[in-house]
Amino acid sequence: MEQLYKPIEIAKKLNISTNMLRYYEDKGLVPRPDRTNNRYRKYYQVHFIYFETVQAMSIGYSFEVISNIMSDIQNESIDDGLWLLNNVHVQNRTDYELLYKLKEKAEEMNQHDEKLMRIGDLSKEFAVSTTAIRYWEEKGYIMSMRDADNPYRHYSESGYIKAGILKIVKSINYSSEIVELKDKLKLGDSVDEIKLIILHVERLLNKRNEEQLKGAHHLYRLINYLKHI
Known part of the structure; x- marks a missing residue:
């Protein structure tokens, strides 16, 4: 029985x-x-x-x-x-490839004249809505720059990298580690800080994979x- x-x-x-x-x-x-x-x-x-x-x-x-x-x-x-x-695992690979691209971008920071990007560029680059990007900015995760005579938002290389990180983080289950990571995004803008944040995300992706x-x-x-x- x-x-x-x-x-x-x-x-x-x-x-x-x-x-x-x-x-x-x-x-x-x-x-x-x-x-x-x-x-x-x-x-x-x-x-x-x-x-x-x-x-x-x-x-x-x-x-x-x-x-x-x-x-x-x-x-x-x-x-x-x-x-x-299988589709979930394919997306995981896409996330990891994006992280590798952001890692390369971080290595290039401050090595050339910085190219600023508009919000629409970030939206297309990471396939996220401009509303989401504005929300990230309101929360203090990324910052934009505006000239007095120009209403458009412009984002630096660190803003570009942070937007990519936030795109990746959206697919990771919410946890205290995600909260910690987002707190780091609010504080870190230097090359060394950005690199440490990328390492944090890499650990999270490896942990999720396991x-x-x-x-x-x-x-x-x-x-x-x-x-x-």
Whole structure:
């Protein structure tokens, strides 16, 4: 007979609260469990593996990605879910390539006459809206320069690099490390400070890469389990 789990047993195994289990269930990330006559949830091994997978993926992947993948799996569209996962990893590579470009840009800072860029140039360069760039400026992450007789915003090389960093950071799950990084963006404009910020972002990307690998491993285990039941 298949093993039954109480919510508290799964919560303890995964080191999360029973409220979090209910949250995952309410959001459709795990299959709806049957109920006893007393309305208690009946969790089986398949539920435990779903919960374990969601919890493992929650560190490296966004909630939207996890939700869509779990929906595909429960609808027996596993290939769709795996291609979605692949798209995330492709974007990760794009982020890393952008960071490498910013690293090269930082090496060139102060080695030539600085070329200023307009907000529209930054918007096209990083495929972000001008509204987002203005928001970053309002928050103090980047600064623009304006002449008294010229209303247009102009951004320096450090502003260019910071905008690229903020584009990358948008795809990383929110954490205390992201808050720390953004605080550094407010303070740092020198070449050395910019280089340290880039190293910080590189560590975050490497960490996310490792966390996603762990999450993908649990996802593979879930899919393999479902194929054999």
